[in-house]
Amino acid sequence: MKQLMLGNAAVARGLYEAGCGVVSSYPGTPSTEITEECAKYDEIYCEWAPNEKVAMEVAFGASLAGKRSFCGMKHVGLNVAADPLFTMSYTGVNGGMVIGVADDAGMHSSQNEQDSRHYARAAKVPMLEPSDSAEALAFAKLAYELSEQFDTPVLLKMCTRVAHSQSIVDTTERAEREMIPYEKNIAKYVMMPGNAKRRHPVVEERTRKLAQWAETAPVNRVEEGADHKIGIITSSTSYQYVKEVCGDRFPVLKLGMAWPLPEGLIRDFAASVDLLTVVEELDGFIEAHCRAMGLALAGKDVFPCIDEFSQNLVAEKLGLPVHAGRKLDDQIPPRPPVMCAGCPHRGLFYTLNKNKCTVLGDIGCYTLGAVAPLSAMDMTLCMGGSISAIHGFNKARGGESEHKTVAVIGDSTFMHSGMTGLANIAYNQSNSTVIILDNSITGMTGHQQNPTTGFNIKGDPAGKIDLEALCRAMGFRRVRVVDPYDLKETDRAVKEELAADEPSVIISRRPCALLKYVKHKAPLKVNTDKCIGCKSCMKIGCPAISMKEGKAHVDFTQCVGCGVCQQLCPVGAFESTGKEG
Numbered sequence: 278m279k280q281l282m283l284g285n286a287a288v289a290r291g292l293y294e295a296g297c298g299v300v301s302s303y304p305g306t307p308s309t310e311i312t313e314e315c316a317k318y319d320e321i322y323c324e325w326a327p328n329e330k331v332a333m334e335v336a337f338g339a340s341l342a343g344k345r346s347f348c349g350m351k352h353v354g355l356n357v358a359a360d361p362l363f364t365m366s367y368t369g370v371n372g373g374m375v376i377g378v379a380d381d382a383g384m385h386s387s388q389n390e391q392d393s394r395h396y397a398r399a400a401k402v403p404m405l406e407p408s409d410s411a412e413a414l415a416f417a418k419l420a421y422e423l424s425e426q427f428d429t430p431v432l433l434k435m436c437t438r439v440a441h442s443q444s445i446v447d448t449t450e451r452a453e454r455e456m457i458p459y460e461k462n463i464a465k466y467v468m469m470p471g472n473a474k475r476r477h478p479v480v481e482e483r484t485r486k487l488a489q490w491a492e493t494a495p496v497n498r499v500e501e502g503a504d505h506k507i508g509i510i511t512s513s514t515s516y517q518y519v520k521e522v523c524g525d526r527f528p529v530l531k532l533g534m535a536w537p538l539p540e541g542l543i544r545d546f547a548a549s550v551d552l553l554t555v556v557e558e559l560d561g562f563i564e565a566h567c568r569a570m571g572l573a574l575a576g577k578d579v580f581p582c583i584d585e586f587s588q589n590l591v592a593e594k595l596g597l598p599v600h601a602g603r604k605l606d607d608q609i610p611p612r613p614p615v616m617c618a619g620c621p622h623r624g625l626f627y628t629l630n631k632n633k634c635t636v637l638g639d640i641g642c643y644t645l646g647a648v649a650p651l652s653a654m655d656m657t658l659c660m661g662g663s664i665s666a667i668h669g670f671n672k673a674r675g676g677e678s679e680h681k682t683v684a685v686i687g688d689s690t691f692m693h694s695g696m697t698g699l700a701n702i703a704y705n706q707s708n709s710t711v712i713i714l715d716n717s718i719t720g721m722t723g724h725q726q727n728p729t730t731g732f733n734i735k736g737d738p739a740g741k742i743d744l745e746a747l748c749r750a751m752g753f754r755r756v757r758v759v760d761p762y763d764l765k766e767t768d769r770a771v772k773e774e775l776a777a778d779e780p781s782v783i784i785s786r787r788p789c790a791l792l793k794y795v796k797h798k799a800p801l802k803v804n805t806d807k808c809i810g811c812k813s814c815m816k817i818g819c820p821a822i823s824m825k826e827g828k829a830h831v832d833f834t835q836c837v838g839c840g841v842c843q844q845l846c847p848v849g850a851f852e853s854t855g856k857e858g
């Protein structure tokens with residue numbers, strides 16, 4: 278059946294049709310919807326794992342057991358899962374195994390811009406790279422065929438534009454699969470040096486065979502063009518830009534397999550054109566390979582290795598007409614990201630700013646604590662990094678610094694990779710204060726459940742990890758919970774734990790204001806007779822509050838009545854509208 282489908286939904290559909298039985302993933306934009314869509318198919322067991330490494334190992338276990346399995350993640354997630362990936366390349370699979378990884382060129386929602394294709398080459402596993410939803414579906418299915426035929430996990434690489442664009446797919450029925458028998462095979466699956474030594478040549482031979490397969494595989498195809506002055510090698514979303522800009526003017530070698538690359542096909546294509554040009558986002562991955570083959574070409578000397586491409590960028594670089602586009606008459610005001618009205622993180626960051634804390638931050642909605650006027654963050658690196666870094670920071674500086682430095686980390690991020698850092702503090706004993714911002718959800722990526730929320734991916738009741746008990750079990754004696762809507766209490770907790778001469782954990786607990794079950798209070802309004810225009814309420818950077826004619830003003834469509842601004846007003850100008858939201 279033909280239908281319009283999001284790229285990520287199409288991957289999920291491909292997994293479903295291919296008979297995938299187990300999916301374990303960790304959320305991360307732009308990959309999250311693959312797993313959310315999989316969870317809608319009853320035939321697939323689906324879960325959110327605490328992190329990408331766990332997810333990949335779960336998928337590996339399911340493959341070992343004989344089921345087709347999948348794990349999905351964003352590009353930086355593959356860093357976390359790189360350890361199992363590199364050795365799974367040696368063990369190979371039993372049931373087919375596909376790893377979805379989505380790159381975020383342009384960093385719409387990421388801390389770096391990284392090209393996952395390097396992982397395919399480095400870990401010596403094949404990578405397919407769809408350029409639209411139809412290919413996303415087809416390549417997901419093909420990935421399982423390759424996985425079982427060549428005994429390898431297969432990487433399926435998405436990018437923001439392919440993951441989050443809709444195009445036509447043709448769906449078919451699910452092909453239910455018999456479980457492949459599990460047989461003990463120590464030489465293949467127990468990767469200790471003696472066995473791994475024998476597996477490495479198998480991996481090299483497999484790459485050679487896959488490269489041969491890639492020479493004639495329909496996923497790599499030449500599209501003829503009238504003008505052979507330029508010949509373009511491209512893939513993924515760059516292929517779409519090239520086709521939109523050039524049509525059939527120049528011949529195009531469209532690569533659906535990012536690794537291994539078809540050297541024969543590339544060589545023949547290069548020989549058929551005057552100037553070989555590689556159009557690829559981020560790194561010059563295909564380019565480097567072509568250059569190593571001794572081919573002359575235009576690549577990153579013309580196209581940037583930074584940010585996303587666009588039709589206009591490709592047109593400009595190829596010397597073709599650039600569309601002027603339409604200009605708006607009005608200037609659109611810039612809208613930098615801010616914490617939502619009623620975000621429980623706001624009160625905590627206000628307090629940290631007020632206490633002039635050095636804040637070692639982490640990744641989540643709370644990273645917005647770095648933005649003015651809160652400006653309460655000194656560092657953000659990677660998931661889990663805050664807790665490990667505060668330990669190093671305090672070991673290095675010690676003394677007074679221990680009494681003004683905190684680490685902040687969200688509940689999901691703490692489960693992801695914060696726990697091990699906390700174990701390090703407990704073990705190697707630095708006087709560090711760690712604040713877990715428990716908003717009872719993985720907020721940043723769109724409300725996924727995690728091991729602290731008590732619900733699974735389908736929203737059904739699940740195991741719930743008790744954060745207080747966990748921290749105490751690690752040896753922390755000072756563990757306390759505060760409500761970040763209560764500024765006085767939050768301030769007291771921060772001051773006391775920073776003053777203490779032993780490590781401590783503060784759990785700043787209040788569910789995300791956007792969760793469906795959270796009941797909002799009536800929005801507030803400003804009594805303009807009382808307001809003195811002192812702007813104390815503006816210090817929390819709430820998007821519902823602005824100044825109008827010298828007085829504070831509350832946008833009641835945004836306000837959830839959290840009352841944080843009320844606590845800052847020296848004259849009691851904030852009053853309830855009495856209308857429950």
Ligand SMILES: Cc1ncc(C[n+]2csc(CCOP(=O)(O)OP(=O)(O)O)c2C)c(N)n1
Pocket residue numbers: 303304305306351353354357387388640641642643660686687688689690691714716718719720721722
């Ligand atoms: C290794 C890695 N995996 C996934 C992500 C995507 N991501 C960014 S923040 C985040 C979790 C945020 O949840 P939480 O820690 O609960 O904080 P909240 O956003 O709810 O405040 C995720 C999954 C990432 N940046 N890095």
